[in-house]
Each structure stands twice: as C-alpha cells, then as structure tokens.
Amino acid sequence: MNEERFKREVEAVKSLGDQIGYGNMMTITSALWAKMLIDEGGTDNGVFYPTLLFNMKSGDLTECSISERAGLINLLKKWESEE
Numbered sequence: 246m247n248e249e250r251f252k253r254e255v256e257a258v259k260s261l262g263d264q265i266g267y268g269n270m271m272t273i274t275s276a277l278w279a280k281m282l283i284d285e286g287g288t289d290n291g292v293f294y295p296t297l298l299f300n301m302k303s304g305d306l307t308e309c310s311i312s313e314r315a316g317l318i319n320l321l322k323k324w325e326s327e328e
Contacts, residue, residue, distance in 0.1 A: 276317035289314065 262270050271293075279289035294314050 272317065276314075276321055279314065280318050280321045283318065289318070 258270075275292055275294045279292040279294075282289055282292065292314075294317075
C-alpha cells in the first residue's frame with residue numbers, strides 16, 4: 246500500500262463526506278459501484294449497501310434491502326439515459 250496516496254484519498258473522502266454528508270456519500274458510492282459491476286456483466290454481490298432502519302420492515306429485511314438496491318440502481322440508469 247502506498248501510504249502517501251492513501252492519506253490523500255482519506256483526505257479527499259473526508260472532504261467530500263463533510264461537504265455532502267457521509268450517509269449520502271455511502272449511498273451514492275454503493276449504487277455507483279453496483280451499477281458498474283452490473284454494467285460489466287456481473288452482479289452486485291459483495292457491494293455494501295447502507296440501509297436505513299426506518300426503511301426496514303420487521304421480518305422482511307432482505308426483501309426491503311433488495312428493493313432499496315434496485316431503486317438506487319434504476320435511478321442511476323435513468324439519469325444516465327437522460328444525458
């Protein structure tokens with residue numbers, strides 16, 4: 246690992262997180278990462294998706310999480326098609 250590069254990247258992430266909010270940054274990053282993997286012909290297995298507790302339904306966490314993921318990816322695809 247290149248320690249200087251890592252330090253620069255940490256500062257860049259901190260700066261962006263401070264600017265737009267860490268939760269928002271994590272949600273956007275996760276959706277972009279998943280979309281990239283899917284666009285490359287893979288799956289989004291292994292992508293970390295933040296899930297807000299108030300979005301979860303008791304006893305139905307997996308289904309809710311999958312729905313949330315699909316919504317984020319579809320939103321990115323919509324915006325991409327509008328460009």
